[in-house]
Amino acid sequence: MSATNTLSVAEQKSLRAKMYKKHNLANILTHWFNVLSWLMLLPTGVAIIASPRLGITPLWIQEWFRNMFGGTANLITFHYTVGFVWIFILMFNVFVGWRRYFIPFAANRMIMDKDDMQWMMIKPLQMLGLRKGEPLPPQDAYNAGQKVYSYFVVLGTAGIMVSGPVMVLKEYFPPIIKQIAQPVHFLSVFMIVAWLFIHVYMGAIFPEEKEAFFSMFTGKVSAWYAKNHHAKWYWQKMQEEMDWEDEVSQKVAAEASASHDGAAAD
């Protein structure tokens, strides 16, 4: 069917044994810190929304959380206290790691190219059962869907971090700003959560992507996985490896010839 099926057992074995580093420790820690914060912030945030006019949260969830935290005020205080810790640590990570992690991440992992655009045109239709036969263009370390989601997350996170404190620091803002902050806050959260289901499903549940899940702990994926799911990244890694091999062999050759010349001079 495709090229990988024709690989020999030995080749496949070596691909499976070889590991590539996909995530660095900073990204892994920030990711799991973010997961922890969202686990605390999302349920409490949803439970705060009480207005029957908005009709978002069922009454039993509202009452359950209010009883658990001891009233509306305590629930809100918990929500924004965790929220401020989240903002502080996340921003700390982003700004401390600005040059070392954030800019390289944005430059290498987030920028979309022609293949990504094509992927975006084909993949959603394939998920709906259309354009079945068409091959998907090779993907980077993150596929086009993940790249698009990363923009949603960055934008949404910014939206949450601006609109949240506006509502907490209530003395300093006029009512109209606080009125606007509410839909901004909800929409920012929704922008992230709408695709969070897919993110969690693909990362933690979908069997084909099992390695992606464990890579979020170890930081590493096998070459086999990289070749199948992130071909472009794999070939890039291969290129780097070959360049390195060339470099080393040139050095060795140069040294050998130098010593040979020296020997000849003697």
Next chain:
Amino acid sequence: MANDTKKRYGFVIDVSRCIDCRACMVACSVENTVPYNHTRIWVHDQGVQGDWPNLKRTFVPYNCMHCDNPPCTEVCVSGATYKNKDNGLVLVDQEACIGCGFCAEACPYDVRYIDEQRGVVDKCNGCFQRVETGMMPACVQTCVGGSRLFGDFNDPESTVSKALSSASSAIRLDAKRQDGNSTGPNIYYIHAPAEMLNLVTTDKFGQMEGKVPEASEYTLSEEVWKKLIIPVIGLATVATFGVQAVFFTKQLVEGEKEFEE
């Protein structure tokens, strides 16, 4: 009369006894340390009416009506303002309030104000801190003419119930809500002259101008919420789950071959 609270605290105001001395306004501000630029209680002057020599002048004191169906509590996003289930008073939890002012816009009587210094909404709380200890609200205790009465409408022996049952006439300033029901205000005006009924059918109510008796309207932000944002959120959620369901079912039916390239 829809109410499921244990007590139903409210006011009975004898309109014929009010002389517009405004002692209630002062007492309220002192008791509740209301900022100078705000008040929680008003006395509406209907002005001189009729032809000389048959002149009449009516003063209508009012404050939060502690409605049975308050429109203000419904628009509060966090539930910071609520109708107390024990005593029926409409209260604001100022620790939870962010002062966005949705409730102030929703109130047909305009009795809520935004305390700019604390950034929260404030209003008449029925002097709950006094009522709890067995005292009357400041405005009631101070009322020289005995115009204001306070008590529990659910208790037939209370002052307000007795005053109401012995009164020759009683009206309420009902405002129609969006759903067509009355707000069910808990201030009863007794011995009110016929002119006061104008308040129910015209919009001459001082600070309330344009509010009573019009139905409470959806603000622009509410319109946007109800007609645009909520449907979009609903659709997007359904679409997200729908796509995943299709994806998942396909995977179950076809095995994993589609993803092996």
